[in-house]
Amino acid sequence: MITLGVLISGSGTNLQAILDRIADRSLDARIGVVVSNRPDVKGLDRAGAAGVPAEVIDHRGFADRASFETALVARLRAAGVELVVLAGFDRLVTQVLLAAFPGRIINIHPALLPAFKGLHAQRQAVEYGVRVAGATVHFVDADVDHGPIILQAAVPVDQEDTPETLTARILAVEHQIYPAAIQLFAEGRLTVEGRHVRISGTRPPLPPPLVRRA
Ligand code: GRF
Numbered sequence: 001m002i003t004l005g006v007l008i009s010g011s012g013t014n015l016q017a018i019l020d021r022i023a024d025r026s027l028d029a030r031i032g033v034v035v036s037n038r039p040d041v042k043g044l045d046r047a048g049a050a051g052v053p054a055e056v057i058d059h060r061g062f063a064d065r066a067s068f069e070t071a072l073v074a075r076l077r078a079a080g081v082e083l084v085v086l087a088g089f090d091r092l093v094t095q096v097l098l099a100a101f102p103g104r105i106i107n108i109h110p111a112l113l114p115a116f117k118g119l120h121a122q123r124q125a126v127e128y129g130v131r132v133a134g135a136t137v138h139f140v141d142a143d144v145d146h147g148p149i150i151l152q153a154a155v156p157v158d159q160e161d162t163p164e165t166l167t168a169r170i171l172a173v174e175h176q177i178y179p180a181a182i183q184l185f186a187e188g189r190l191t192v193e194g195r196h197v198r199i200s201g202t203r204p205p206l207p208p209p210l211v212r213r214a
Pocket of ligand 1: 008087088108109
């Protein structure tokens, strides 16, 4: 069974989805540690309620990104982490973390990459006027929201949508595809070839295809 290290900065609904899929045994994984770079966030309460080790490593207590990540890597290694799962983690990742877990860091972004990288992707999508938005699970590389794509899911954008309503619709599919992507990794079914992630065997059930509402 694979051991996950989940990095959070906030509410942790993706962490909750992972915990729920572990609990119902549709995700064959355990969480070695949850680390938040911010104190007093709801995600820490979720980890506590599930009986998972959780702690704060506050980035503000370190001189630079490298020393923060050195502490992070030490904690992840101490927990026996095999896959690092960024779940609403709001710090840029550097070579320190990348070199410690090569090909073993994944992220979820609330947009259909490569559209709308960076902060406030849902607001970017609403302001741009797209008809379709979604979520992307990808391997992490040195560039922001850039690494090879594992899974994506699309949702419609209604003309009445606000960033808040679109965020809620996207989160619902995030909570499906993130545990599904972790399960694929845990089964050893993902192979990275350049930008392409090959998935061996039968693909997992994904959200139904996008259908416009009448
Ligand atoms: C999600 O929208 C995720 O895609 C983005 O940050 C948000 C985290 O939400 N990277 P939560 O903390 O999992 O609720």
